[in-house]
Amino acid sequence: MKLLYLAPLASRPGAAAAETRLAAEDGHRVLLLAEGGPKWEGRDLDPRIETVWLDTFSMNAAEPLLISLCRRRIPLGVLRRLGRPAEPLARRWRRSVVKPLDRDLSRRTAAMREAHRLARIGDTVREFAPDLLVLGEGAAIELGVHFVPELLDHRPETVTAYAYERGAAA
Structure with missing residues (x-):
């Protein structure tokens, strides 16, 4: 089973690391889509977990x-x-x-970051086509409004959850 764990602000990096490790131990192919940065220091991600870093906080609008x-x-x-x-x-x-x-x-920086985040998440969700989508934090749920309906139209069997639990996808 393909599991996509979404943590766009990395507000719960410890939980994301633990839940993705648990999913990898259960034999799932796991893709973690998260905001990179210092929040992940000291969090040992399982080497079986594929990661896509959003890196939106490195983007800033330029003043003329x-x-x-x-x-x-x-x-x-x-x-x-x-x-x-x-x-x-x-x-x-x-x-x-x-x-x-x-x-x-x-305001312009926030809008640019949001647009980048949405585009990157939407592209990744379409390419990965997960069987289980974990919206691992509040920001993921807010952003889900933009891409989950399209995902469910194309893949109605996709299960969505707030956290990964053993046996929940069965």
């Missing part, structure tokens, strides 16, 4: 150079050169100009 120069670097650099008397003006500039730019950059 002209905006960065005209609204951040040059004005704040000039105010910094003016010294102590310009500090209140610099604080006001950061609050009224730079903070909205930061919020916009944050």
Whole structure:
């Protein structure tokens, strides 16, 4: 049986490592699709487990150079050169100009990461065609709305679960 364990934010890496190891011991072909990074340090994944790392947190939206120069670097650099008397003006500039730019950059980064995460998960689910889909954390359930209906249309026998348990797929 093919088992796809989905942990898109890796909020429960210990549980994911333990459950995928248990599934591999039971003889299933296991694919772990998760966010990589330091959360996995010290978590020994079974070598039989195939992994696909999303690496979405390494992605950041870029700010156009002209905006960065005209609204951040040059004005704040000039105010910094003016010294102590310009500090209140610099604080006001950061609050009224730079903070909205930061919020916009944050929103664009989040949207880019979400789109990448959804595309990567959807492609992997279609290619792997699992018999058992484990949505191992809350974020996986939220994202499942986008790809589980399509999966079940093509493979109605697919079982979905929140955690892997021995005998649950039978």
